[in-house]
Amino acid sequence: MRQRGSIRGRMLAAFALLALGLGLTLGLAGLLSYDRLGAYLVGWHARPVMEALMEAERRAWAAEDRGRRHIYYGEDLAAAMHWRFLAGKQVPPAWERLSDGLHFFGGMEEFVLLVRRDGVTYALSGHTGMLQPMKARLGGVLLVCALAGLAVAVLLAVLLSRGLTRPLSRLTSAVEGRDRREPGTFTPLPPDLVNLNDEVGVLARALAAREAELRDFVRRESFFTGDVSHELRTPLTIMQGGLEILELRLASLPGAAGAELAPLLERLTRTTASMAATTRTLLLLARRPEALEREALDMGAALHALIREDARGGLLRLAGQEAPGQGRACPPQEGGPVLLFADMASDVWSLGQKELARIVFKNLLDNARRYTENGRVYLRLTPGMLEVRNGGRIPENLDIFARGVRGPARQERQEGHSSDLGASAGSGLGLSLVLRACEHLGWRLERHTAAPEAETVFRVLFPPFSAAEGDEA
Template sequence: RRSLKRRLMEAFFLLALTSGAVFSLSAYLTYDAIVTHVVRWHMEPILRLLVTAEAGGKDAAQKGLPASEVLAESLRVKWRTGDAIPEDLRPGRSSGRELVRIERDRYALTYRDDKGNDYAVIGKIKDLDDLEEVMLDVLLACVSGSLLAAGLLAWWLGRRLITPLLELARRVKAGEALDGTPLCAREDEVGALARAFAGRERTLRDFLNREQLFTGDVSHELRTPLTVLQGGAEILESRLSGTPQGTDLLPVVERMQRTIASMTATVGTMLLLARKPEQLERRDFDFSALARQETENARRLLAGRDVSLRCCVPETLPLRGNPELAALVLHNLLDNACRYTARGAISLEADAAGFTLTDTAPPIDPGVRARMFERGVRGTARTPGSGLGLSLVQRGCERLGWSVGHEAWEGGNRFHVRFGPWDAPPSGLRPDTQSP
């Protein structure tokens, strides 16, 4: 959820902290090694001198003190031998020199010779204390400078990296053309992304142009022949009326007229689906009248079958939308119900919120139910049809601003369609007045 710029700054700060920690540890180890070397270099000559004076010491007899103590006093160090050495400063079991830090600026260099004699010289080195303070200040300044530099570098790189991405996102969101822009001329990853978007944009533009040409061709090449066929069927019907041959041929002509009218409506609906939702014409229509008309058309499909069809809708149900798309939704749902219901009943119920279509067809398989509104999906391989009906229902509902859902019940299937908030009928509607 964090922006790329923020994550980039966090990464730089983390890198600076890690580098500062490694640098601090390295500086501390280096400083400790240097201090140990300097202290040994400073105190070992004093230790050797005092050990030599302790071994030979008769030159200070006139003062009544051992020579080593006189020398230690003149060198401003403390000199301890044998049991006078504090327990925590005694050298280890092996012979040799050991350096111990007592306080911040006080050190003790202990020594055990081959004969087992213990010696210790304790001194205060003020210069090292000052040097440690200086090095600590330098270390803090380096770490602070590293963090500040990391922040500035992250801010600068963030602007250089994020600004082109934001500009690309703005152009894509606004639908502006990317071809020929400085973004496509860049030689980095942003340029590659911009060129990929531009290529995709060209592909979609070409596809849209082909779809628009196809829509225009369908409108011209199909609607005109259907109009001619409709006119020819009407002329044929008028000439057959009142003739002996008309008794046998008029039902065929009427069926041709219904088929031509259905094809004309289907072509018109397909053209509507090809438009953008905002380009659809919306007008007032009576959903109840539309439902009764589609129900009557569906009854012809059920002729001779043991299936009852019930239409329970208000006397009037005014909506505002596109009646052709509403007829498409109703027609395909009723057609599916009539196609798959072998026996039983089909019921269409509507109110101010929407309508429900219930059938007694075999329940849709749960594995198919998740994809039932996709194009070309059918229940089984033996299921009749092309698998486009429910896909058209879904697309029609999307254009109208409606929602469609399905549920299985113990007797079959139930489809729920809910109208959009702007389709609500006026308050004067009497939803309890229904026509069977």
């Protein structure tokens, strides 16, 4: 199971980032709070001392005026406290420019308290003592707390993510295990997952409901293909038997009657046999596509056979020596043959299934013939590629490979109904069937638009297969 970008990884990252964010926030708040608290404590301690020193200074001056000998000024008392008390002109000019109140210097290592009273400036300065070492210790304590909080957050994230993702992992394993089983087999999801009351239970119930719908759909399709197999096989067998009887009776007819009907009977026999083979292939494709057997295919021979059938049926007319780019053919009359320009290399082989390849070739030719605007169809076969193109553009917003999507036929465009995309002689299944057949053959189908001739180009790319390999196969 992929761990990168998983829910468990995202939960771990979220908890770790949350712990780091909280640790940084609380650490900064603690340090800032400590500075404010330190300033408050220094002021709380220094202001009463300042008042006492100022009073001592006032009394000392008064005692000096009365001629007393043992006099203690405020400066003497401050020195005993290892502080410094200045008054009047003793205050440095730099301090004189400061406002009244408490001021700190050197990263709060020293302080100065200024008070102006009766026109005299008093200053009390000293060291803050243990505030800075305590701040460093507090920073270390906060760092340890942040790391401990991060470790606890990661531990909680691991425990919670395991509890939260375990049902998802079980659901994923159950779904992946069912994908590896034989197609068409269905196993219910574990009941404890389906009965959960959280989002995992909702997802499991949705998957179970969707699977039930698919199971019913596959069952209906299986029954339908079985019925089609039974219903089509019987009439096609009857038709083949009837055509064999007609062929025997036709041979016994005297005169030109038998010779006149022989080509028609031959065409009916060939078409019925092709229908039977195509029906078997399509039913096998619907039921067990993995059972399709591939063989070496002579692509040129298969295309020549199909072109001859359409030519005998009056659907196509082979061009002579005229180059594809010379002149412009007039659109043929309704029901008339389309001019085909074929450029096919010899000895082009591929690996595939005969009937599926015939479906690809026939539907591409029929589509080009039906939707050409200039009465021409161009076919080119090279090793590894089959190209079929015809005059006329497919609208950009039209998904031509979707089932049931049809474009306007040649006659409808000539009558001025090109905007009516729904009214078409086609069923809208040909190109969809071509795409599906190419996927099962391992071929790639591409659609292009050639400018400035406004032509639609379909290319079938297939892996080349040499004739020597075909003989060995």
